[in-house]
Amino acid sequence: MDVVTLCLFLLLAVVISGILSRLLPSALPRPLVQIALGAVIGTAAGTRVELDPELFFLLLVPPLLFLDGWRIPKDELFRDGKAVLGLALGLVFLTVLGLGLFVHWLIPAMPLAVSFALAAVVSPTDPIAVGAVAQKVPIPKRMMHILEGESLLNDASGLVCLRFAIAAALSGTFSLATAAGTFVWMALAGVAIGGAVTWLAISGKALFARHFGDDQGSSILVSLLLPFGAYLAAEHLHASGVLAAAAAGIAMTFAGSGAAVGASTRIRQRAVWDMLQFTLNGVIFVLLGEQLPDLLIGARAAVAGTGHEGTGWLAVYVIAIVAMLAALRFGWVWLSLQLTLFRARRRGGADTSSPPRRIIGAMSVAGARGAITLAAALTLPLTLSDGTPFPARDLVILLASGVILASLVIASIGLPLLLRGLRLPVDEGAAGERDHARIVTAKAAIAEIERVQHDLAANSDEADRYTDIAARLMAQYRERIESLGADEERRIEEDRDRRIDRELRLAAIRAERQSLFAMAERREIGLTLAEQLGRELDLSDARLTRLGS
Template identity: 80%
Template sequence: MEIVTLCLFLLLAVVVSGVLSRVLPAALPRPLVQIGLGALIGTAAGIKVELDPELFFLLLVPPLLFLDGWRIPKDELFRDAGAVLGLALGLVFLTVLGLGLFIHWLIPAMPLAVAFALAAVVSPTDPIAVGAVAQKVSIPNRMMHILEGESLLNDASGLVCLRFAIAAALSGVFSLPAALGTFAWMALGGVAAGVGVTWLAINGKFLVARHFGDDVGSNVLVSLLIPFGAYLAAEHVHASGVLAAAAAGIAMTFVGTSTAVGAATRIRRRAVWDMLQFTLNGVIFVLLGEQLPSLFEGAAAALAGTGHDNRWWLLVYVAAIVAVLAALRYLWVWVSLKLTLFRARRQGNDAAASPPRRVVAAMSVAGARGAITLAGALTLPLAMPDGTPFPARDLVILLASGVILASLIIAAVGLPLSLRNLRLPPEEGAAAERDRVRTLTAKAAIAEIERAQHELCGDGDDADRYTDVAARLMAQYRERIDSIGADQGHRDEQAQARVIERKLHLAGVRAERRTLLDLAQRREVGLSLADQLGRDLDLVEARLTRLEA
């Protein structure tokens, strides 16, 4: 009963945070409101949650990483793969090495291996925190895509570094070849597990539905189970479960387009995932806030091992760690951009211009840490092999919590300041590609309406009526093509009232979807645009199908 009550308190806090985030100033992101509510619950209500890191990772992290991987624009992700991998791999390894040495210098009482463990915990950014901060900040699309891709992939590299730092602390031995081999297996095995589980689940469901029928509920439930299956499969073979969940989401974009899923199913599935995303995001940050009071209660004992009794030293340590994190990130981003411009100019692109310094600053302050950092810190063992307490464990958890709060505050304050009145050149080709795709789908709809007209009317007495209705619908599609050619705004959809008109219109919409999917599969249209236009077609098809029934 206590567990049920606790869950209800957490959900109520998430609902209240949604209201408060709209009432409070825009500069205060929802995660900070949720952390504050969680701290209030933990202090005033006397609720104590024993946060099991393994259970936390299994229940809360996979669906959110899966959804982020599913919805992240794939073309932009592949286009900026170099920048994303540089941040997700190179920056993480640089941070672990540089920050680990700095922490050991700053806190000599903390063993070097434990300092590297703390650096590994705070090195990866959190996709949940980055997305939550971005809700109230207008971030340029390309920058947001890079940040999302980085936060999706850097958990694997950070957790591998954490695993080897813990092993070195426990045994006093570190092997670089073993570390590289383990990282390769965790990364490749995680990606393979995520893609494999998604492919098996979606195609297996499609085969069953083709022979025995299908329903909306089972399709939605399968999509909910995929991230957990990918995570467990990867963990079973000692690969990266978090990377498997993200890879499963990315694979959904490609596997899901090859199977027939009704428009009503896609709409309801999207609504379920939107609700789940809001709920789990909120629960994670409320839980994080609930942990803070008990952590700060032990601050004095944690600091005692460093030779300081004043709790203000905790702020000094957190500020120093955050400053070094920001400096390393700024240095990496600046050097990466310079190298990119150098390569572009060597290839003959003399028009490549250096981005404003505020873009580099924005990328530096946007690396928010979140609940995955806290969960990683909590995975530190309680004791050494000889039974003695693990050195500085409480201090590591406390500093990781401080870094989470500081990074969220810095991102909430620094991003609006660095991006204010920033003018960036618009991405070229997006409007032209949209017009081209809408023209192709409209032509396909016209052809399908002509075919359906002859098939439905036959030689009956309603031939003239079918002809009139088909001509009216095809005229609407031709108006779309003409308006695109004349650079006019798109027209509003006209309500369809008669049965014949609905049938022909439905045939045209389905032809549009087939053409759109075919273009996406042949990579003749961007996947992001295909998904956006597909949502519009889903709404039209669902409405027409409901009226037809």
């Protein structure tokens, strides 16, 4: 009962962190607030949450990777695939090798395999941590897309490297040729299994929905079970479960695009996953804070095992590791950019100018570590194969925690400084593509209205009414086509008019909502009707707010 109560307090801390992060200065990212709240709970509570590494990993990591894969912009991911793969694979392998050797040199008492495990733990970046840091900072869209793609893939590659490092620590042997072959199998099989699980589940659910109707609860539950199904299926076949979870999320976009799922189901599904993402990320950071008191108690013994005295050496280790990570990342980003520009010049590219140096610096600073790093650190085995304690496990978790905290602080300070006042080019291509899509869909809507109107009018005595209403609807769509096809000056004016119209509509909708619930409080209307009408207003509010973002 005490553990259950403690877990409920941890969830409450996640809720409170969301409130405090809005009240506190924007430079203080939410993960730091969550860690602080967890530390308060850990200090005050008389019991501790006992973490089973395998269970902890299974419950928290697959859904986060799945959601990253599902929500990442696919066109941008494929467009910047080379840059993403360079950061997600090349930089991860360089980090594991370079940082692993550096840590072993810095802390000779830490076995080489454990040093590589620490390097693998801190190699993945976290876009959610960056997003939390940069809520008030206008990060360039393309840069954010590259960071999201990098995080999605380097989570998987870093965790696969961690698996090899742990295996080497447990067995005491390591073969590069065997590891390379195993990595290829784990990667290819993991991606294939993740995609297959999603396609089979979504296709089967869509087939059922077309014949028997859409059941919202089961549709949402299927989406929640997919990352665990893909992860467990891949692990059962000795493939990469983390890659399977990420691939399942990517496949969700394509497999679910034609599924017979209603709009209300999709809205609720997004809401459930938003809540789950907020909860899981928050729980991980609060758990770190809750574990910190015990970890700090063991810090003296962990540092003493390295041949040094005093917990101050922990700060020295963390600073040295963060500096090495920053140097590796900056060097890789700069070298990758130079190679890209060199290839573009050889091909005679039109735009071979180097981006602002502040963008390169921001790409380096934005490599904040977060939930996946912490989850990976906490999943290190407790004992070796012979039952002896895993060497330097507490020290690895402490150093990983220090790297997370330091990277969040550096990003929260560095990103605003590097990106403040930066003039970014307008993405005209995206606006044109959006306008083209709206014109095409408007034409399709007009054609469908004409067809349905003729069908309905043929079987009714009120043909004139169908004709009038259909003409009014088609006129609205034709107005959209004309406005989107207007010349540039007229489009600017109409954009201004649409912005004013959106602001007025938002004000009107919010006044409607306030008046609606005021009537409900005065018992002039029933609460059920107020909630129904309120949901309609919320959808309109969300749509207009999204159009203005």
